[in-house]
Amino acid sequence: MRRDSGAVEYRIRPVQTAVPVAAGIALAIGILYVVLQFTADPMSASELRTCLCAAVAGVLGVMVLPGARGARLTDEHLVVLAISGRRERQIRWTDITGIEVRTSVGVRRVRVALASGEQLTLPAPMSFLDRHFDPHVGQLTGWWQARRQPPGRNRRT
Template sequence: MRRREQGVEFRVGTAQMAVPLVLGMALATGLLFLGLRWTADPMTAAELRDCAYAAGAGVLGALVLARPTGVRLTPGHLVTFAPFGRQERRISWADVSGIAVRRTFGVTSVHISLVTGERLTLPAPMSFLDRRFVGRVGELTRWWETHRP
């Protein structure tokens, strides 16, 4: 959580991004190794090492190139921003009709409902590897209650 002059920012942490990437790449490399183990031309230890290096370089590249994902709370808006230069979205507090916390696949995240009927899942805060999740949700709710008309 970052405090700024005009508001508060919640970002997805490096560990929250890295752990799923590393586990996914390790699983993919392991499945590739097992798949090639029973073919006519099994993978050697050197080829497995090269594959693991390439997977590690891919994870590092994704972490270095990715812009942080998160939410910025300002007095007038809730602003979501996404990685890889995707457009940020500004949502007026007057357009937010509700905030709910939902659990999906063991990870709790924040969902907002808009007056148009649209529902959005916020990129941050999320409970995966975040010990301050409950406090952040409370702060987000207080901002909405304070700044809505």
């Protein structure tokens, strides 16, 4: 979470991306190794080492790529940040009709319901490797509740 000039920002940390990528690569290499054991030309230790080095390089690459995916809370908008950090989607607080936490494959994420009927899952916060997920969701919900009334109308407390 980052705070700048009154805004609060949640971002996906590199480890939250790298761990699933590393697990997937390790699983793929393991399956490949087992399958190749049953062929006429099994994988040698040198080939396995090359695969593992490529996997490590891939995981390190994922960790250093600019990954500005996340969400920013401002007084007027909920801003959804794209993977490059350059594209943003600004959603007025008054256009949000509900916020809920959904679980998929054991990972809890925030889903935002919009007045247009669209359901949007935020990239961050996400519970995977984030001890502060529940306080972040509470803060996000608090911002929405405090700002969901159009300007000039009495705000509920």
